[in-house]
Amino acid sequence: MRGENASTRTLGAAMSTPDAMPTARTAEGPRATEYAPLPPLPLREGIGDGQILGRGHAIEPPVPASPAAATATTLCAFSIDVEEYFHAEVFAGALTPQRRVELPSRAAAPLECLLTLLSETGSRATLFVLGQCARPLARLLREAAAAGHEIACHGHAHAHLARLDPQSFREDLRIARRTIEEHVGVSPRGYRAPTFSLTRKTAWALDVLIDEGFTYDASIFPVRHDRYGVPDAPHVPFLAVAPSGRSMVEFPPLTIGLRRLRLPVGGGGYLRLLPGWVVRAAVRRAARRGRPALIYVHPWELDPGQPRLPAGVLATWRHRVGLRSTHAKLRRLLAGQRFDSISRVLARITRRPGLTRFAL
């Protein structure tokens, strides 16, 4: 990632905060309010094979011919959780909203770097956009949508679902969707919970997502972990049955089975910690067997120059391990395998009969 350090230092974009836009210029980037005014866009849905389903006078985005052709049959999906380094759960207890206002925004440069990598290698992705990031990153997100990437939702304030209840979750979802619609011009239909925090204890969130019109979720990690996970959940796409008995399509991140263990390899600290060949081999194996595979990454994972924030020794290590090698790993991964957005991969999978039903 050495090649990206310079641009990472110079291309920050200011972040919004839970309550307000930033008020101070940072050394790393402009204030969000300094972005040129954006013209209103016709609203469209963030799902489908280029098909526009939205309200208003939508215009089909210019999807590049090469990625569409290259990804026409793949079941490998790539996803980016569009958030800032300070949104990571390890800092949730240490940073007040006021402290976040003062922190430099750095997501624009690594996000642009990821989009370039995807473009160069002929892949498309799903961008789970945090509502708070939609305005500061609006121009880049609109360009991503126009390039054929899917715009989905990562909530608004990055609250772990265990800290919410159905009503506050519904409000967070609505604010996020409204903000994304306003600044990116897309109505997201896919959702990923912050920190994969949709578990048995927060299964009520599935009913809220269904009520709010989301069509798929990608929040259930079929592993054992201290902050998230449903260890016995299927490790390929399935129908997650909500407490009400209704269900929605779920796409879990890539894992591999090792004897009785199921190990995560599809992203985050695991992808940064493991040798690159392990992840590439897992993706190749899934592709060879016709099984779906889902990779996830955050822009801050390509930014080794990000400020050190207060957290415990172990938490700091988990957050920072492998930051310098993420870019090279992703480059090799993307060079060897074409990826598509989650909605397009799900459209291919759900044409098959018999998705497993799994009740949380």
Ligand SMILES: [Zn+2]
């Ligand atoms: Zn997140």
